[in-house]
Amino acid sequence: MSNIRVLVGTRKGAFILTSNGKRDRWDISGPHFAGWEIYHLKGSSADPDRLYASQCSGWFGQLIQRSNDGGKTWAPVGNKFVYDGVPGTHQWYDGTPHPWEFKRVWHLEPSLTDPDTVYAGVEDAALFRSADGGQTWQELPGLRGHGSGSRWQPGAGGMCLHTILLDPTDPRRMFIAISAAGAFRTDDAGKTWRPINRGLHSQHIPDPIAEVGHCVHRIAMHHSRPRVLFMQKHWDVMRSDDAGESWQEVSGNLPTDFGFVIDVHAHEPETIYVVPIKSDSEHYPPEGKLRVYRSRTGGKEWEPLTKGLPQGDCYVNVLRDAMAVDSLDSCGVYFGTTGGQVYASADAGDSWAPIVRDLPAVLSVEVQTLP
Amino acid sequence: MIRVILPAHLRTLAHVGGEVRLDVEGQATQRSVLDALEAHYPMLRGTIRDQVTQQRRPFLRFFACEQDLSHELPDALLPGAVTSGVEPFLIIAAIAGG
Numbered sequence: 001m002s003n004i005r006v007l008v009g010t011r012k013g014a015f016i017l018t019s020n021g022k023r024d025r026w027d028i029s030g031p032h033f034a035g036w037e038i039y040h041l042k043g044s045s046a047d048p049d050r051l052y053a054s055q056c057s058g059w060f061g062q063l064i065q066r067s068n069d070g071g072k073t074w075a076p077v078g079n080k081f082v083y084d085g086v087p088g089t090h091q092w093y094d095g096t097p098h099p100w101e102f103k104r105v106w107h108l109e110p111s112l113t114d115p116d117t118v119y120a121g122v123e124d125a126a127l128f129r130s131a132d133g134g135q136t137w138q139e140l141p142g143l144r145g146h147g148s149g150s151r152w153q154p155g156a157g158g159m160c161l162h163t164i165l166l167d168p169t170d171p172r173r174m175f176i177a178i179s180a181a182g183a184f185r186t187d188d189a190g191k192t193w194r195p196i197n198r199g200l201h202s203q204h205i206p207d208p209i210a211e212v213g214h215c216v217h218r219i220a221m222h223h224s225r226p227r228v229l230f231m232q233k234h235w236d237v238m239r240s241d242d243a244g245e246s247w248q249e250v251s252g253n254l255p256t257d258f259g260f261v262i263d264v265h266a267h268e269p270e271t272i273y274v275v276p277i278k279s280d281s282e283h284y285p286p287e288g289k290l291r292v293y294r295s296r297t298g299g300k301e302w303e304p305l306t307k308g309l310p311q312g313d314c315y316v317n318v319l320r321d322a323m324a325v326d327s328l329d330s331c332g333v334y335f336g337t338t339g340g341q342v343y344a345s346a347d348a349g350d351s352w353a354p355i356v357r358d359l360p361a362v363l364s365v366e367v368q369t370l371p
Numbered sequence: 372m373i374r375v376i377l378p379a380h381l382r383t384l385a386h387v388g389g390e391v392r393l394d395v396e397g398q399a400t401q402r403s404v405l406d407a408l409e410a411h412y413p414m415l416r417g418t419i420r421d422q423v424t425q426q427r428r429p430f431l432r433f434f435a436c437e438q439d440l441s442h443e444l445p446d447a448l449l450p451g452a453v454t455s456g457v458e459p460f461l462i463i464a465a466i467a468g469g
Contacts, residue, residue, distance in 0.1 A: 035380060059430040059464045060380060060418040076384070076414040080422045 004326050005070065005368040006334055007051065008342055009038035012360035014053055016071045019355075023332055023346040026355045032074060033065065040107050040321055040364040043070075047115035048368050052134060054105040054120070062104050064120075064134050077134035081105070081122060084141035090124065091153040100124045100144070107321060107364075109164035113171070121161030125152060125178040127190065140190035143176070148195060148212045155179035155215045155234075156280075162320055163219045167226040175229065175244060180215035183231070185244050196244030200233060217260045218320045222269035230272050230299070232262040232320075237274055239299050250299020255286050261323035265348060266331040270298040273333060273349060275318040284315035292335070294349050308352035309343065316341070321364035328369060336362025373404055373449075374459040378431075381419070381462070385412040390459055399454045401433060402445040419462060430465040 006017040006026075013031025032038075033055045041053035051067040053074070062081065065074045087100035103123040111117035116133040126144050128137040143149075152159060160179055167173035172189045175196070182197040195211050205213045215234035222228065231238040231247065235258050238247040251257035256276045265271035272295050278286045285291060290309045293302040316339035326332035333349050336342045340359035345352045375391040382388065393407045402425075409416050420427050425445065427433070432441040436450045436458050452458040 034383075057380065059378070059428065060384075061421075061428060062417065063384070063414075079417045082423055 002328060003370040004328070004332065005043070005048075005370055006324075006342065006344075006355065007041045007043065007071070007364075007366040007368070008336055008359065008362060009040050009053070009321075009364035010336075010340070010360040010362050011037055014038040014041055014055075014071075015356070015359055017342065017355050021328055023326075023328075023344060028356055029071070031360075032071070036060075036063075037104075038363065039104060040366075041065075042108050042110060042366045043368045044110035044115040044118075046111065046113050048370055050110070050115040050133075052108045052110060052118050054108055056104045062102075064105065064108075066134050078130065078136050081120070081128055081137050082139070083126060083144075084139040088144075089150060090159060091151060093154060095153075097150070100126070102126075103158065106160045106162045107164055109166060112166050112168055119164050119166075119174075121164050121176060123158045123160040124154075125159045125161040125181060127161055127164070127176055129190065140186075142186070142191050143184060143193045146184075146193045146195075148181070151212055152178065152181040153213065163216070165219060165221050165226075165229075167221075168223045169226055173226070173243075175219060175221070177216040177219050177231075179217065180234070181212045182214040183216050183219060183229075183244055196240075197247070198245065199240075199247030200238065201236070201249075202234065204234075218262050220262045220264050220272070222264040225269045228269065228298075230262050230264060232259050232274055234258065234280060237262065237299060250295070252295070252300035252302055254293055254302050255291075259318075260320040261318050261335060263323045263325055263333070265333075266325045266327040267329075268296070268331075268348075271296050271348070272298065273323065274302075275323070275335065277317060283317040288313050288315060290314040290316065290337075292333070292345075292349055292352075305345075305349040305352070307350065308345075314339075319363055321366075322362050324365050324367040326367045326369045332367070334365050334367055336365045338362065372456045373399055373407070373453060374456055375404065375408060376459045376461045377415075378462060378464040380464070381415060384414055384418065387412075392456075399449045400446050401440065401443065401449065404449065404460055432463045432465065434461040434463055435459065 001021040008015040013034045015030035039054045044050040049070040053065040055063040089097035092098035107121040109119040120128040163177035165175040184193045200214045227243040229240045237251045292305040316337035323335040333345045338361040342355045
């Protein structure tokens with residue numbers, strides 16, 4: 001029987017939750033890196049015991065930790081993130097030029113084929129790559145240098161590169177997303193990039209259909225259909241059927257289309273999940289009811305999933321990297337909240353139960369399905 | 372021999388229980404002490420000073436002999452009591468946050 005390993009990054013450390021395929025009893029280890037912010041940790045699909053973690057603190061800066069034994073032991077690897085060449089400027093909140101400054105790593109995305117190759121999405125927004133297991137990092141400068149970088153502006157959470165999607169059918173193609181610049185794609189392994197934001201509409205920016213400037217919160221893809229992308233934008237849930245060339249809104253009957261997470265069922269590429277959040281000024285579920293919404297039609301038609309989730313007085317948020325799925329026959333869905341709960345569903349969202357209730361605020365959730 | 376006291380999180384990171392004792396080549400300055408510290412404990416690189424600019428991280432302070440040395444030049448000599456090992460060189464994390 002397969003086992004499940006859930007990797008949880010929180011404001012005060014990392015936690016690793018493990019279960020067998022029944023997913024009814026969980027062992028919890030941690031905190032790892034106690035007291036540090038763990039923005040993200042993720043395992044290599046080429047070697048599931050190879051894990052990478054982004055560890056940071058306002059006092060001590062950024063560290064990258066690596067495990068070769070599934071998180072039992074860790075060792076720090078390289079933490080020198082230097083922008084390529086003269087970093088230049090992007091726009092500050094008031095529209096004035098502001099120098100690019102490295103702050104932290106938001107997201108780590110291991111290569112699909114090589115455990116030693118891993119990508120890092122950082123704030124201020126840039127993409128770095130390591131080909132030596134995280135010992136050294138080099139920027140892929142074509143992203144910031146493609147022409148619009150000087151017009152990028154931070155979102156409320158900072159100017160972060162938070163989403164990295166690797167095309168399983170084409171190693172040269174990658175998608176990334178930046179708050180609040182938008183989505184970008186490379187078709188030549190990161191040498192050159194172009195924005196893929198046509199069809200996005202953001203009322204809060206001077207030109208609502210601009211090439212860049214959209215606050216994309218998250219993009220998700222099913223591995224079997226890498227040209228189909230789903231996006232939770234600041235407002236609006238969107239989909240693209242042409243690898244980001246164009247986007248259509250699929251918010252449909254959602255109670256609010258603001259939110260952070262979006263993910264896809266492991267076996268049903270048209271089944272997607274979001275957690276609606278009331279608004280950009282009130283980051284908690286509408287009516288105090290924590291509801292995951294599922295669409296089995298790739299958007300537009302949504303159903304609330306509430307069984308086992310608090311349906312009153314719930315005012316947590318679910319952050320952009322805090323939802324994941326496993327790949328067991330009955331797809332498991334997992335998400336973490338800023339209230340420290342990690343909820344799991346072993347039946348594709350029909351019912352939920354907390355794995356753990358009282359962690360620090362959850363920043364990220366990743367899931368590994370282990371043989 | 373220079374005695375260095377690290378903040379708790381950095382002691383954990385470097386796997387040291389108490390104070391760190393370092394032999395520093397040449398004159399003892401902030402720079403030479405931190406160079407020796409990072410050479411012995413490479414996992415501390417970037418956590419006390421920026422790896423590129425070498426500037427002290429903003430929420431850390433350097434103290435010794437009841438003096439705040441944070442704004443001394445990196446190549447200024449440390450007090451004699453630090454050089455002789457009578458007093459430690461303290462790296463202090465600002466008391467802030469939750």
